Structure formats: structure tokens, C-alpha cells
Amino acid sequence: MSDGEDDGSFLSLPSTAFSQRPSLTAELSETSTTSQQLIIQTLQDKVCEFQARLHSEEVARHLLVQQLQQSVKEKTGGGAETLQEEQTSETPKGVRVVQPGADRLSCPEEEQLVTRLRTQVEELEEKLLDQTQEVERLRSELGATDLEKQLELLVVENERLKQELKSCRSSKLQKLDAAAETCSCSHCPHSQDAEALRREVSRWETQARQRERRLAELERELLEKSSRTEALQRQLDDSTRQLDDSRRQLEESRRRQGEAEQKLTLRLQECEEELARQAATPPRVKYVTQTVEVESADSQKAVAEMQVKNNALQEQLSAQRQLLRELETQLHESQRTCAQLRTQLLADRGRLCGLLSKAVGRRNSEVVRRLSKILVYEGEMERAQGQLEAEMQNLEEEKNRVIEEAFIRAESEMKAVHENLAGVRMNLLSLQPALRTLTSDYNCLKRQVQDFPFMLDKAITEAKQEICQVISEVSSTNQELLRKYKREMNLRKKCHNELVRLKGNIRVFCRVRPVSQEEQDSADAKTMLSFDSDDDAILYLSNKGKVMTFELDKVFPPHATQEEVFQEVQALITSCIDGYNVCIFAYGQTGSGKTYTMEGVADNPGINQRALRLLFSEVTEKAPDWDYKITVSMVEIYNETLRDLLGENPSDKLDIKMNPDGSGQLYVPGLTEITVQSPEDINKVFELGHVNRATACTNLNEHSSRSHALLIITVSGFNTATGNRTQGKLNLVDLAGSERIGKSGAEGSRLREAQCINKSLSALGDVINALRSKHSHVPFRNSRLTYLLQDSLSGDSKTLMMVQVSPLPSNMSESVCSLKFAQRVRSVELSSSSSRKHENSSTSSSPTHDSVELDSPPVTPVPLPISRASSAGSTLSSASRTPSSSRRRSQSQLSTGTRCSEVT
Numbered sequence: 001m002s003d004g005e006d007d008g009s010f011l012s013l014p015s016t017a018f019s020q021r022p023s024l025t026a027e028l029s030e031t032s033t034t035s036q037q038l039i040i041q042t043l044q045d046k047v048c049e050f051q052a053r054l055h056s057e058e059v060a061r062h063l064l065v066q067q068l069q070q071s072v073k074e075k076t077g078g079g080a081e082t083l084q085e086e087q088t089s090e091t092p093k094g095v096r097v098v099q100p101g102a103d104r105l106s107c108p109e110e111e112q113l114v115t116r117l118r119t120q121v122e123e124l125e126e127k128l129l130d131q132t133q134e135v136e137r138l139r140s141e142l143g144a145t146d147l148e149k150q151l152e153l154l155v156v157e158n159e160r161l162k163q164e165l166k167s168c169r170s171s172k173l174q175k176l177d178a179a180a181e182t183c184s185c186s187h188c189p190h191s192q193d194a195e196a197l198r199r200e201v202s203r204w205e206t207q208a209r210q211r212e213r214r215l216a217e218l219e220r221e222l223l224e225k226s227s228r229t230e231a232l233q234r235q236l237d238d239s240t241r242q243l244d245d246s247r248r249q250l251e252e253s254r255r256r257q258g259e260a261e262q263k264l265t266l267r268l269q270e271c272e273e274e275l276a277r278q279a280a281t282p283p284r285v286k287y288v289t290q291t292v293e294v295e296s297a298d299s300q301k302a303v304a305e306m307q308v309k310n311n312a313l314q315e316q317l318s319a320q321r322q323l324l325r326e327l328e329t330q331l332h333e334s335q336r337t338c339a340q341l342r343t344q345l346l347a348d349r350g351r352l353c354g355l356l357s358k359a360v361g362r363r364n365s366e367v368v369r370r371l372s373k374i375l376v377y378e379g380e381m382e383r384a385q386g387q388l389e390a391e392m393q394n395l396e397e398e399k400n401r402v403i404e405e406a407f408i409r410a411e412s413e414m415k416a417v418h419e420n421l422a423g424v425r426m427n428l429l430s431l432q433p434a435l436r437t438l439t440s441d442y443n444c445l446k447r448q449v450q451d452f453p454f455m456l457d458k459a460i461t462e463a464k465q466e467i468c469q470v471i472s473e474v475s476s477t478n479q480e481l482l483r484k485y486k487r488e489m490n491l492r493k494k495c496h497n498e499l500v501r502l503k504g505n506i507r508v509f510c511r512v513r514p515v516s517q518e519e520q521d522s523a524d525a526k527t528m529l530s531f532d533s534d535d536d537a538i539l540y541l542s543n544k545g546k547v548m549t550f551e552l553d554k555v556f557p558p559h560a561t562q563e564e565v566f567q568e569v570q571a572l573i574t575s576c577i578d579g580y581n582v583c584i585f586a587y588g589q590t591g592s593g594k595t596y597t598m599e600g601v602a603d604n605p606g607i608n609q610r611a612l613r614l615l616f617s618e619v620t621e622k623a624p625d626w627d628y629k630i631t632v633s634m635v636e637i638y639n640e641t642l643r644d645l646l647g648e649n650p651s652d653k654l655d656i657k658m659n660p661d662g663s664g665q666l667y668v669p670g671l672t673e674i675t676v677q678s679p680e681d682i683n684k685v686f687e688l689g690h691v692n693r694a695t696a697c698t699n700l701n702e703h704s705s706r707s708h709a710l711l712i713i714t715v716s717g718f719n720t721a722t723g724n725r726t727q728g729k730l731n732l733v734d735l736a737g738s739e740r741i742g743k744s745g746a747e748g749s750r751l752r753e754a755q756c757i758n759k760s761l762s763a764l765g766d767v768i769n770a771l772r773s774k775h776s777h778v779p780f781r782n783s784r785l786t787y788l789l790q791d792s793l794s795g796d797s798k799t800l801m802m803v804q805v806s807p808l809p810s811n812m813s814e815s816v817c818s819l820k821f822a823q824r825v826r827s828v829e830l831s832s833s834s835s836r837k838h839e840n841s842s843t844s845s846s847p848t849h850d851s852v853e854l855d856s857p858p859v860t861p862v863p864l865p866i867s868r869a870s871s872a873g874s875t876l877s878s879a880s881r882t883p884s885s886s887r888r889r890s891q892s893q894l895s896t897g898t899r900c901s902e903v904t
């Protein structure tokens with residue numbers, strides 16, 4: 001068992017719990033709590049008192065035990081101590097508990113006292129347990145509602161008061177009976193009074209019972225009202241819940257409508273964007289249309305669902321309003337009934353109070369006190385009912401306010417929803433035409449897409465047919481073009497031949513070299529040559545007061561450039577690509593510019609290099625169809641000796657022989673032919689030729705003036721398309737000087753050089769005469785030069801004679817000789833062409849020459865070998881004779897030359 005402080009702290013727990021109760025029930029619980037606390041306090045006091053008494057008894061007993069032990073020790077000595085120690089023991093808390101074995105040593109009074117104390121302790125424990133249970137019960141009751149607890153407390157208190165009233169009434173009746181027995185006399189005024197009082201009491205009892213019944217009825221009504229109130233509260237809660245549900249549904253419907261509206265807005269934007277895109281790219285309309293169709297159906301479905309839900313919500317709202325109105329009506333009726341009952345109760349209470357005051361005043365103050373207590377409780381009940389009504393009123397107002405707010409909110413939301421729906425409907429209406437258009441476009445595109453494979457196949461088939469047709473057409477066109485090309489080539493060749501025939505296959509140009517710087521400084525600088533500004537084929541020469549006019553094919557003044565000269569001859573050069581043989585001779589006295597025209601200088605090349613470069617470019621242009629090969633040979637004829645300038649040993653003499661293949665062509669055994677494939681090869685060839693020519697002589701300038709230099713270019717072509725083959729030869733000849741050096745009486749080697757030059761130039765003149773005169777015999781073999789050039793001079797070959805003239809007066813006689821020779825060659829040609837025109841109008845691939853007389857070239861009168869000395873002498877004298885006599889001499893020279901060659 002614990003001490004008093006522990007008990008006090010334990011017992012104070014209920015009061016602490018009570019102090020935490022809500023304020024509404026604080027006043028009601030205060031009364032019961034106070035009585036319970038009083039009881040508990042009383043019990044605590046009793047416990048403390050018993051504990052004090054128990055403690056004092058314990059101390060006394062302990063002292064008594066000590067005294068007894070002392071006396072026993074004195075009687076028995078120290079042996080009893082062990083026994084005493086074995087029979088007693090101390091509790092853990094220091095309270096000594098007497099063991100049963102010790103009773104034999106105490107007196108009977110002490111045993112009785114201990115027994116009594118134990119009994120009291122047990123009783124106190126039981127009471128304490130009861131109180132604890134009571135406290136627990138009260139504590140568990142705290143879980144109920146305040147009104148219910150108050151009602152239950154009132155009912156319990158009422159019951160208790162009724163019992164007390166009943167007991168008081170029974171005791172009063174007993175007293176009255178005792179008094180009646182004491183006063184049995186019926187005529188006694190006391191008995192009458194008592195009888196009256198008894199009636200009065202019974203009447204009051206009857207009234208009290210009626211009041212009690214009435215009170216019970218009121219209590220029942222109160223319970224009913226409470227239950228009605230609870231039902232109303234539940235209905236109110238249900239309505240609030242339904243209202244919340246309606247609000248939630250409304251919010252949900254708003255949210256869904258918002259989502260649907262947002263989706264529709266998005267779809268509308270997408271549709272607009274897609275429409276814009278479709279305007280830019282029509283073929284993609286079909287997909288948008290399909291999407292819009294699907295989305296619009298969903299939207300309409302969502303709108304319909306929303307409308308259905310809105311209607312359901314409106315119906316629910318109207319039902320809730322109806323229910324609310326019914327509840328309000330019921331509440332008003334309940335309030336009215338309650339007020340009536342309250343009024344009646346107050347009236348009854350007033351009457352009861354009056355009666356009670358009378359009864360209390362005279363008879364029974366106890367009953368009055370009880371009744372007043374009842375009135376107090378009734379007042380508390382009214383106050384509680386008033387609070388309940390006030391709470392109900394507040395709840396009602398709160399409910400109305402919430403409903404009103406919800407209604408207003410629902411209306412505004414419904415309005416917004418309706419507006420949104422109207423907007424959506426408008427959007428849908430506006431989208432419908434576009435949708436219809438898109439649908440039609442989509443259907444159209446769909447049909448086109450369905451038809452596309454067939455159309456594609458058809459188009460592919462047609463394209464294939466067209467391609468095949470085009471290919472066949474192109475093929476036939478190619479054949480036709482090829483045929484035309486061949487025909488045109490033949491025609492071109494014919495035309496060219498005709499042109500050459502008309503122009504003459506031997507053309508004569510004249511180039512006047514400029515006066516050099518040294519020559520300008522001398523007194524001999526004044527030129528005797530002049531040119532016609534209107535005709536570039538006329539050259540005037542002033543000689544001894546006489547002006548001589550020379551008409552040639554072209555006259556190049558001193559300022560004419562290498563390029564200008566080359567432009568005039570390049571057509572002739574390119575004809576060798578077509579298979580013609582071409583000879584270009586540079587004729588003139590020493591120092592007149594032959595080498596300059598043919599070879600040129602390093603920074604300004606002449607015809608030789610330019611011709612090769614032109615041939616390369618032309619061949620390259622024709623490369624796809626033609627396969628060309630260009631070979632170059634370079635020879636020198638000095639003193640009728642042929643040398644290979646590109647050979648390993650240039651001093652070796654070469655011979656000209658008939659080709660053993662029976663073709664009748666001549667060839668030079670051992671002649672070096674270098675195939676050139678690039679312009680760089682050309683430079684190497686010229687360098688090699690120069691080096692070999694320089695090593696073969698002591699004085700290059702002198703040597704070059706006295707020898708003929710020939711550059712022979714062969715162009716062989718093969719047409720890969722037609723299979724045609726061509727071969728042309730271009731002979732570029734820098735002749736030896738034509739001046740009359742023999743006039744000065746040269747001897748020895750110089751004489752022999754002059755004879756050889758004279759012979760070769762005479763032979764060249766004879767060959768040209770024979771060719772133009774169409775003689776049956778052409779004396780090619782009269783010199784190495786003409787014999788070597790036999791192939792290139794006969795047939796449909798082309799020849800250009802570039803007569804170089806010095807402008808100086810000191811070279812006037814040589815210039816006149818050269819110009820007269822050139823003019824005679826040209827005049828013979830023209831006369832032969834014009835005569836042929838009259839005599840024969842048919843075209844021929846080979847030039848035709850009439851029989852005309854041509855003067856021999858003005859070669860130097862060098863003594864020739866004996867076998868032809870006579871003819872050579874006649875030739876030399878012919879230069880200064882008349883044309884008629886010259887022609888005659890020419891014929892005699894030709895026959896003589898022929899004979900000479902035959903002899904040789």
C-alpha cells in the first residue's frame with residue numbers, strides 16, 4: 001500500500017480531467033463534480049486517518065514487541081535472540097510485518113487490535129476501489145455529448161429526488177398515521193384538521209403526479225424534439241453533403257467543360273493553322289480534315305454530356321431546395337410547438353410555485369426544496385434548450401448562407417458555362433463550312449491518291465514508250481547526221497577544191513620587211529615601196545622615176561605582225577588535217593626576212609611554231625572522234641645534198657627513193673620522224689634542228705642563207721566513228737637566198753653554192769610552171785628540193801609562195817625580180833583558172849591546169865653543169881625579157897630541165 005501523498009495525487013486526477021471539459025458543460029458538471037470531490041475528499045481524509053491510526057498502532061506494537069523481547073531475553077538469556085531473528089523480518093519499505101509464529105508471543109488484545117485494523121484496511125481498500133471505479137465510470141462518461149450527459153445527470157438526480165420525496169412522503173405518512181393512532185378521536189378538531197390536511201396532501205399528490213406525468217410528457221416531447229432535431233441535423237448534414245457533392249460535380253463539370261473548351265480551342269487553332277498550311281500546301285489537306293472530323297464529333301458528344309449533367313445538377317439543386325423548404329417548415333412547426341409547450345410549462349410552473357409556496361410555508365419545506373430543485377433543473381433544461389435552439393438557429397443561418405452562396409456560385413458558373421457553350425457552338429458553326437470544304441478537298445485528294453498508282457503506271461508506260469521512240473528517233477537521226485556529215489565532208493572537200501581551184505592552188509603573198517635601226521641611220525634608208533590603202537593586194541614600187549604596180553594575193557606591209565601573217569595562212573595549214581598536202585615557201589633575197597617569217601625569233605615565233613601549235617589545238621578539238629598522230633622531220637638541202645637535221649648524224653647524206661610497196665610514193669630512207677605530242681615537244685624538235693644545223697657548218701648565218709631548210713609535218717588521222725583515215729603533209733620551206741651572187745664572179749665553193757641554189761630554184765619554177773600548165777610531165781627530179789616535195793606539189797596539193805622583199809633602194813633590183821616572179825606566178829594561175837572556167841565547168845577533186853607559159857624564176861645566172869648549161873643560160877637571160885619571149889623560154893627551159901633530169 002502506498003503512502004498518503006501518492007493517494008492524494010492519484011485522487012486529484014478526476015478533478016483535473018473535469019477542468020478540461022468544454023465550457024458548455026462546465027456549469028452542469030460543476031455540481032456533480034463538487035459532490036464527487038467532496039466524497040472523494042472525505043474518503044481521502046478517512047484513509048489518512050486510518051493510515052495515521054495504523055501507523056501509531058504499528059509503532060505501539062513495535063514498542064510492545066521490543067519490551068516483550070527484552071523481558072524474554074532477560075528470562076531466557078541470549079538463546080532466544082536467534083529465535084526472534086528467525087521469526088521476524090522486515091518488509092522492503094521498513095514496515096515490520098509480524099509473522100504468524102509471533103502471535104504466540106503477543107497478548108490476545110493485540111491480536112484483536114491487529115485483526116480489526118486489517119479489517120478496516122480492507123474496507124478502506126474496497127471503498128477506495130469503488131471510488132476509483134466511480135471515477136473511471138465518470139471519466140468514461142465524458143465521451144458522450146454534453147446535452148446527453150446533462151440530461152442523464154438530470155434524470156439520475158430526478159430519480160434520486162423522487163426517491164427522497166417518496167421516502168419523505170412515506171415518513172410523513174407514518175408520522176401522520178402515528179399521530180392518527182395517537183389521536184384516534186374522530187371528533188377531535190385535530191383529527192379534522194389532519195383529515196383536511198390529508199386530503200389536501202392527497203390532492204397535492206395527485207397534482208404532483210399530474211405534474212410528474214406532465215413533466216414526463218414534456219420530457220418525452222423534449223426527447224422527441226431532440227430526436228427530430230437530430231434528424232433535422234442529419235438531414236441538414238445530408239443536404240450539406242449533397243450540396244458539397246453538387247458543388248464538386250459542378251466543379252468537375254466546369255473542369256471538364258474547361259478541358260473540352262480548351263481542347264476545342266486548341267483544335268480550332270490547329271484547324272486554323274492547318275487551314276493556313278493547307279492554303280500553302282494543298283496536298284496535305286486530307287489529314288487535317290480527317291482529324292477535324294474526329295475531334296468535332298468528340299466535342300459535340302462532350303457538349304451533349306455536359307448538357308445532360310447540367311440538367312441533372314439543376315434537377316438535384318431544385319430537389320435540394322424543395323427538401324430544404326420542407327425542413328424549414330418542419331423546423332418552424334417544431335419551434336412553434338416548443339414555444340407553446342414552454343409557455344404552458346411556465347404557466348404550470350407558476351401555478352406549481354404558488355402551490356408550493358403555500359405548502360412550503362405551512363407544511364413541508366423539504367418538498368419545496370425538492371420542487372425548487374426541480375424548477376432549477378427545468379430552468380437548466382430550458383437554458384440548454386435555448387442554447388440548442390440558438391445553435392440550431394446558427395446552423396440554419398449558416399446553412400441558408402452556404403446554400404445561397406452555392407446557389408449564386410452555381411448560377412454564375414452555369415452562366416459562364418452557357419456562355420462558353422455558346423462560344424463553342426459558334427466556333428463549331430463557323431468551322432462547319434471550312435470542315436465541309438476540307439472534307440470535299442480530302443475526298444477529292446483521296447480519289448486522286450487512289451487513282452495515282454494507275455496514272456503513275458500509265459505515265460511510266462507512256463514515258464517508256466516515248467523514251468524508246470526518242471531513242472529510235474535519235475538513233476535514226478544520228479545515222480542521218482552521220483550520213484549528212486559524210487556527205488557534207490565530201491561536199492566541203494569539193495567546195496574547198498573548188499575554192500582552191502578558183503583561188504588557185506598556188507597562192508602568192510608578199511611581205512615587206514621593215515627597215516632596221518641600222519638601216520634607218522644610213523642614207524639608204526628611204527624606201528621605194530608604197531602600199532594601196534584600199535587594196536591589200538597592191539604594191540607600188542618607184543624605180544628610176546617609174547612607178548611599178550604589182551598585184552598579188554596579199555601584201556603584208558612592214559608593220560604586219562607575225563600573227564597577222566599567220567592568220568592568213570592558217571586555213572591552208574589546217575587543211576592538211578583533212579588530208580591535203582601543203583607547201584609554204586619563203587622566197588626572196590638574203591636578208592629579206594624569210595627566216596623571220598618562217599621561224600621567227602624566240603619571243604615572236606614564225607609560221608613553223610605557230611603551225612604546229614595550231615595543228616595541236618585542232619587535233620585536240622577533234623580528239624573525241626578522231627585519233628591523230630603528228631610527226632615532224634627536219635631536213636636541209638645544201639648544195640643538192642639532203643641532210644637529216646633531227647638524225648643522230650646530221651652530216652650524213654640522205655637519198656630519195658621510190659617506195660618499194662608499189663604505191664609510187666617517194667620516201668627518204670633513214671629520215672628521222674619525231675612524233676610530237678605536246679607543244680613542249682615542238683620546242684625540243686626546233687632546238688635539236690638548230691643545234692644539228694649549227695654543228696654541220698662553220699658560219700650558221702652564211703650557211704642558212706645558202707641552204708634550203710625544210711620542216712616536214714605529217715598529220716595522220718583516224719576517225720573512230722566512221723573508220724576514215726586521212727594523211728596530210730605540211731612542208732614549210734625556208735629557201736636559200738635568191739640574190740644574184742654569181743654576178744660578182746664568185747668562185748670555188750661559193751660558185752658551187754650559187755649553182756646549186758640556182759638549179760633548185762629554177763627547178764622549183766619549172767615544176768610550178770608544169771603543174772599550172774597541166775603538162776603531162778612535171779620535172780620534179782630536176783632538183784633535190786622538187787624531188788623531195790613531189791608528193792606535196794602534185795595532185796590536189798596547195799602551195800603558198802611568200803615572197804619576201806627588202807624595202808631598201810639598194811636591194812631594189814632584187815626586189816623587182818622577186819615581185820615580177822611572184823606576179824607572173826599569180827597571173828598565170830588566174831589566167832588558167834579563168835580559162836578553165838570557160839572551157840570546163842565541171843568540178844574536179846584535183847586542180848586542172850591549162851597549158852600556159854610561165855617565166856622561170858629570176859634565179860642567179862650561175863653556170864650550171866655541162867649537161868644543162870645551155871638551158872640554164874637561157875633561163876638566166878629570160879628575166880629581163882618580154883613576157884611572151886619569157887613564156888617561150890620557159891617552155892624551152894622546162895623541156896631542157898626535163899632532159900637534164902633525165903640525163904642526170
Ligand SMILES: Nc1ncnc2c1ncn2[C@@H]1O[C@H](COP(=O)(O)OP(=O)(O)OP(=O)(O)O)[C@@H](O)[C@H]1O
Nearest residue numbers: 513514589590591592593594595596704705736737
Ligand atoms: N618583218 C620583220 N620584222 C622585223 N624584223 C625583220 C623582219 N623581217 C626580217 N627582219 C630582220 O631582218 C634581218 C634579216 O632577216 P632574215 O635573216 O630573216 O632574212 P633571210 O632572208 O632569212 O636571210 P638569209 O637568206 O640570209 O637567211 C633579221 O635581223 C631579221 O630579224
